[in-house]
Amino acid sequence: MPRSKKRSKRGGQHVAVQPFSDEDVSVETLSHCSSFSDGASVPDEGETGDDATQEDLHYKLQEYIDGTMDKSAKTRQSALDSLKTALATKILYDFILERRMTITDGIERCLKKGKGDEQRAAASLACLLCIQLGSGLESEELFKSLKPIFRNILTDGTANVQARQAVRLSSPLSYSSAITVCCQLLFMVLDCVSAFLQSLSPQTTVLHTQALLAWALLLTICSGTEVRRLLNKHLPKLPSLLECDDVNMRIAAGETIALLFELARDLDAEFEYENLGMLCAMLSSLATDCNKHRAKTDKRKQRSVFRDVLRAVEEGDFQTETIRFGTERMYINSWVRKRMYDTFREYVGSGMNYHLQANEFIRDVFQLGPPLMVDSAALKAMKFSRFERHLYNAAVFKARTKARNKFRDKRIDVGEF
Template sequence: SGTDNCSALHIQALQSWALLLTICHTSEVKKKLDIHLQKLPHLLTCGDVNMRIAAGETMALLFELAREADAEFNYKDLESLACTLKSLATDCNKHRAKVDRRKQTNVFLRSIFDLGPPLLLDAATIKAMRIPREEHVNNSAAFKARTKARSKLRDKRADVG
């Protein structure tokens, strides 16, 4: 629990720092890029999925800010970073929980395709989307009746041959 709190604190600090960068002057952003752009890729290999997600989002923000400041911006380890991000997006290692892999893949895909944050549905909306039990029972009964009728027809056709 202590390490979880520490990890959550680090994640919040990284996200807060990224938020502050969005209001910084271009000259200040360039200084921060020079200092921190080399450090952030190491966070992409962290064991905590939320830290990897926060690091990936922060890297994306830094690249966006760098390109706004300088259209000719080039990152020297771009191939290495691209490989790391690709491996994270398609991560299927057994040592990572399935929920963590799915969450990480969804976040990276939503970021890549600019889909925005996931929709938050309340219980009433989810309940309204479900098929009511009565309708399900009626559909099951109709399916069973169709199956019986077809099997009777098939048996008669089989005897003709």
């Protein structure tokens, strides 16, 4: 890979900061599960090489951490992005536990000094840090350190929209791993949501959409009493958002309505909504939308979501999804579970399956139990290499072509009968 021109100061010298690349995460995901094995086991012959690889990784990560304190905005941005990639694709609990204060200082600096993209990356990194640290005191301390900065960005109408968007979605996820600060954060986000429910600005629709999704995430962990209060206060306002011009806002509003109905029925099986007929008519219209002025992809995505939302509101039904990872599978069988899964997936991206396998915090959220002990050597033996898959597919294609050619060569002349 070509070296990046971005540099950071380390030990008084300029050190090149290379982005965390695909090569750094090329180790098979399943092989990481072997790290949960007993530390007292006898080391293999190849363990020395693994230790060296781990050392190289830690050295790179330390460079990125140092880079978040650099004077150059480009270097800070590159360091944040590289740390995000690393935390999304690997379990680095022990490494970041020892350096969490330094990382927190770097995030704080980027949130204060940075603009737009840098602030957004810093807020996302804060969430990934909480995902790695889990639901202990460390996450709570991290959130308490950053909460004043989050609050300032949230309430500052002149702040960069991208930064406010990232912070609004980041705050509830940070809360998920710092449960003791629930009330303070809940009221902070609800104030923002209440404000935008009154009127929508086309320039900040994305920001409003993220705020609504953040609010919906908080609903999944509210007490029954709080859910009842929020249901009565906000459910009558949400249908107006279904008329928004932005497809993502319409979808976010629809999914939040379905989530509220699910929570309400969990509390009271006989729950009835006063304007159910009018709401169902709106949902049905969106589920069969054929307006020509809307893009085909938007209409396709919208119809698919609103068919599910309509079933949820009318019948209390949910279309179960199956998530497979390694040798396990998980069922997304409720709107609550879907909102949690979608939020985590937004942050860890392609690393979601790995985190479902190995991250104790995420496994605890989805009640998957402790990580399974998997023999990485056996898994590697079971897995085909890319070349072997290519040979197998070529052989199948050749056999299929031969079989078809036999029938093509023996065509029957209909005139003979």
